Amino acid sequence: MNKIIISAVALVFCVALVGVWIMVKKNSVDTGFVVPISIIVASNSVSINGSLSASALWYYGYETEYRDAALYVRIKGGSINLPNSSGDFMISIPNTFGIIDKIYLQGSAANDIKLIWEKGV
Secondary structure: OHHHHHHHHHHHHHHHHHHHHHHHOOEEOOHHHEEEEEEEEOOOEEEEEEEEOOOOOEEEEEEEEEEOOEEEEEEEEEOOOOOOOEOEEEEEEEOOOOOOOEEEEEOOOOOOEEEEEEOOO
8 A cells, every 4th residue: 555655646746757757858949939029240249139939939049050151040939937037138248150141040840940130221
């Protein structure tokens, strides 16, 4: 009988841990929820300021990828308000890439791409 109770408690604990991990996990935010407000491209840095439009999303960070003179920015967020997180973001990316002709937001899906800045436009 004690083994059953201990097993049940352990199972509930594991399920709770998995649930918390899923909510805290830093996922890529779909581009439809990202609202870029200003984008400044300089020779030494790229600044992107904006907010997340879903009230339950909190900004945690970003990742970048550079290919073919295009910078792809993946905004990371989650549904739990961690310390120093909010729905607004101010990103300053050192320009170690060289020439940037376009900047895209990249969502979690490969086809979730949104052009947010183009040189000369």
